[in-house]
Amino acid sequence: MPAMRKSTTSAMEARYAVQLGSQIRELRKARDWTQKRLASLVHVSEGQISKYEAGANSPQPHTLARLAHAFGLPVDAVLPEVPDAPLDAVENELRGQIRRLIALSRREKETAAGLLRAFLGLRDLLLAPAAEAPGGGGEP
Numbered sequence: 001m002p003a004m005r006k007s008t009t010s011a012m013e014a015r016y017a018v019q020l021g022s023q024i025r026e027l028r029k030a031r032d033w034t035q036k037r038l039a040s041l042v043h044v045s046e047g048q049i050s051k052y053e054a055g056a057n058s059p060q061p062h063t064l065a066r067l068a069h070a071f072g073l074p075v076d077a078v079l080p081e082v083p084d085a086p087l088d089a090v091e092n093e094l095r096g097q098i099r100r101l102i103a104l105s106r107r108e109k110e111t112a113a114g115l116l117r118a119f120l121g122l123r124d125l126l127l128a129p130a131a132e133a134p135g136g137g138g139e140p
Contacts, residue, residue, distance in 0.1 A: 018055030019080035023099070025053040027071050027078065030103035041070040077102050 028038050028049075035049040042049070044063060051057040059067060068075040081095055101112050 013058075014055065016080065017058045020058060020078075021053040021055040023078060023080050024049075024067060026099070027073070027103050028053075030100075031071070038067075038070060042066045071103075073102065 024038075028035070035053070036046045039046040039049045042063060043066065044059075048057065052059055064078065065075055068078045071078065081099075101109065104112065
């Protein structure tokens with residue numbers, strides 16, 4: 001049994017390394033950086049960045065912190081999601097879109113945040129109880 005457990009753990013670790021590598025690649029490309037540029041910012045070799053992005057290696061915690069700093073993000077924004085429960089297709093899509101938003105420039109993030117505020121504000125208005133309407137239960 002222990003061999004099977006190790007095999008399952010290794011497979012999960014390998015999937016996580018690939019997801020982390022994909023996240024690093026997406027964040028790097030969103031900034032139009034080369035692997036060489038990111039490597040110089042993080043103080044590792046270009047080959048090491050390539051291995052991270054391919055999922056062949058996973059960065060050590062201190063390197064992960066330097067990656068996050070280079071991207072201007074908290075460490076948890078660099079890590080791939082590991083959901084506690086399975087997500088439906090719409091939740092999965094939303095999480096993917098949020099990850100893409102995180103990789104945007106500051107100006108693009110401000111624009112996206114404004115659009116989200118407008119959407120949610122309109123939704124709140126449409127769903128608000130009719131307390132202010134005549135006879136709607138407002139104060140006398």
